[in-house]
Amino acid sequence: MGMPHVVVDDAGYAYPGRTVLEHVDVRASAGDRLAVVGENGSGKTTLLRLLAGDLAPSTGEVRVVGTLAVVEQEMPVAPGATVGDVVAATLSDVRAVAAELEAATEAFDHEEGALGELTALLARAEHLAAWDADRRVTEALSRLGACTDLDQPLAELSVGERHRVRLACRLAERADVLLLDEPTNHLDGAGIDYLTAQMMGWRGVVVVVTHDRQLLDDVATAILDLDPAMDGRPVLYGQPGYLAFRFTKNQALHRWRQRYRAETKRREVLAARLDASYEGLSDEWRPPKGSQKHRRGTRARTHVKAADRLIERLEAQAVDVPVPPLELAFPELAALDPHWSLGAGDCLLEVRSPLVAGRLDLPGVRIALPASGRLLVTGGNGAGKSTLMAALAGTIPLERGTRTVHDGVRVGVLGQEDTTLGQDDGATGFELYARHALRLLDAGRLDPTHVVPVAHLGLLDEEELDRPLRELSVGQRRRFELACALLNAPHVLLLDEPTNHLSTDLVDELTLALVRTPAAVVVATHDRRMRDDLATWPALEL
Template sequence: MPTVHVVAEAVAFGYPGRPVLDRVTLRAAAGSRVAIVGENGSGKSTLLRLLAGELVPSAGQVRRHGVVDLVGQDMPVVPGRTVGDEVADALAEVTTLAAEIAAATESFDHASGSLAELATLLERSERLAAWDAERRVLEQLDRLGACTDLGRELAHMSVGERHRVRLGCRLASRADVLLLDEPTNHLDDAALEHLTREVLAWQGVVVLVTHDRRLLDDVATGILDLDPSMEGRPVFYGQPGYLSFRFAKNQALHRWRQRHRAEQKKRLELLQRLDTSYEGLSDEWRPPKGSQKHRRGTRARIHVKAADRLVEKLEAEAVEVPVPPVELAFPALPALDPTWHAAAGAELVSLRSPRVAGRLDLPGTRVALPASGRLLVTGANGTGKSTLLRALAGTLPLDRGARDVHEGVRIGVVGQEGLGVQTGVDLDDILDDAAHGATGFDVAGRVALRLLAAGALDPELVVPVAFLGLLSEADLDRPLRELSLGQRRRFDLACALVAAPHVLLLDEPTNHLSIDLVDELTQALRTTPAAVVVATHDRRMREDLADWPTLAL
């Protein structure tokens, strides 16, 4: 039996006033590749931090064996920290091991010394391939398309660039337990294929949180679902593959709902019987003379007590269905403003020969988006996908070329970094408030009011964020900075929809989202009357949108 490297037993954890995890159990041995899924805010990232030892559970326990590495979604920017510092951290264990081997060899007594300690050190060195570690780190960075300039400061890099540096360094360190939080974010096809190969070949344990349905199919040996279940605790699905998981989960949810409906029907029948018994008892206290009122009253009370006991028994055995995961209620976005006197094929926005120095250059290319048009933008990292979307939005000036936009067109943008709403109205101060304690309701309300005051939005078209099914009212009432990355990503999408845009520009829209929402969002984008541009590395989403016109950069 392989050595168990990480175990979580009935773990619970919560933040002040907000429980997150309850009775979570996970066991993973060498060779296991466990995927953790669930709605945004269900505690996936928190569970990884508990497994890594960064957090302490309020109940239950976590046991680890060996070196643990966590690659989180967030990578705080430390002023002055460089790529070289990340590489040095990745090589720290190898560096320490080399020093221990050198010291043990130098002090070894050939006459009386034991070889056991030295053999153990050499075994560790073999496992880590210590002699090849430095080259391995640089190779990992190169395979992921990460920066290999050791002197470059992380603060001067994008979120995606920092993520690839961190991921490459940790893949090279060969930890016993590798914990990955949304590792496919910011990776292009070549990097995704490399990551898949590395995870499949990992000799220790891999536990990963991911929305990438293809990665689940390719690597997961089991899936732990943190969403609510009929039993009230997370469910582990041991059969590999996303489709197997989806089928099993849908079947379980169907049985759950069937049983709940049956219990509710039975409970209603008993309550009706109880009401009838009470009515009979009430009438019996006023019987006509000579009607054996005590005997008949006693019988009525017996019926009432029997009905009471049945109701109590049913309530004790009843299935209380928790509030189901929030479902997406995508709004009916307009294709055209009814006041426009334009044909249905009118172009809403277009670019001609766009060029942004060092980032995008498409001479002789015209990108045009008609009403209800579709465009899928693909390409490796660094080819200019995000730049193209920003140029279409009008938030990035062109060094060459021209942008045309139909008067009155509203454009909603979801970028890779932070809130993105393009309307021709300055929202910088509102976005600053979002980073300093404002709630989702506060920010969304101020965005809508600013648009209305500028005449950029018809009052009848305002989309209430609470009705979208992207976030619960409780989450919208919390400071945005307290939300998880996935929840903030949901809020970015909600704010892009507030103005009922005619055009949606989505840059890596599946990043940080739950797999259930990714499925729902893909279907919504296929059917909305609004024009849509999607730039994505998500392989399954590209397959789902394969019939769209495609621009490969």
């Protein structure tokens, strides 16, 4: 079979009516850890599906040599399936190799047998360490904070809990080529450390789609950016490290935007000159009425020719500069309403001693957000971060404690799970945004004079918003939910794992916006780089 490797040669893929990948070139061999980044909808998950063999490229070639292990963002759940079923599938694959080796050893002809084949099979079994597979699975489940109850139905687990079960089993398989789609989304610090160590020691090829900037620093030997450059092609950055990638890309984006602005301005100037030239055909060249009537046609032809020459120069000098990528246009949020009369100790939002049985218990704890307040919430999986965020948002009842909101305060909420706001009925982003606005209005959480238009945020373009939400990628849906959190121009923003499924570019832009906004902000995150960026904020570790 040869050494494991991955080859993508000028590959592209198009869904009906929509091209998502073009001109992708990359090669990776054993020991390489290729990180794939790009804006939501740029084709990152599609590329992984091409590598996994789930899709065939529309153009070019994709070749993968070696056994495969794939961890998708979303794990489909078969009716009645349990954690034990996932574990059993992993162990059966490993044990099949052990059984094949045992059968080959027993049947081996020491006089005429093919020793090379037996040696290769033995090496394969030793690499998989079949005798150690049970321990590896148990260790991976434990280290990633996954469910270890084999009888637990998968349907009763959260998205993050199912993800950790699948990831643990795939790591235990020791495949030649490991394909990971946003693997750190549902991991805490200890889980990320374990995953990082596993990836660093992987003997085969690792291809990881990730927005985790620290993971890019820690493991990537190269970064493939699927966002097209000015020439329309993805870029492979061979120099490791996120900061080097970020600096180089920022320089390229700056040049692109400068050139686009210059070309747009030049076209506007030439178009104005052209309009003026044609306008002269009806006014400037006309002689006084009744005099030299034959000159009128001659001068008309002269002006037409001059205008035509200007058109020719315009077309000859035109440079096809594509529109640069969207930039986050974070809205101007107010810290408070000018009509409010807040005392020195008054807060916009307060929660005291919250209790949700089995999920959160903070006796004697007061969480108070003043105008423009900040709070960073951290803690391991299961510590209660999402429950606390729901308590602050008022979307979960408290069995003890109180929640108080100042009259008139608008709260924007981004939850951790992908709710997609009723996407299954085929409604477009524009339609769902309008429905969300009406729900907020009915609940008294929206001032009609303070509505943030979704198309003005730089999160999704109009073409994407005109499509049914269920047709968008996980990352694009996450962008939509962020837009919904900003719809009512909130005085308080509650963001639970805001970096999940978002591109590295958008995470950088969002982090800067959260630091600068006058609104009060609470962020619960496991993202190590974001925690570092917000290290000066008051913090609550659960």
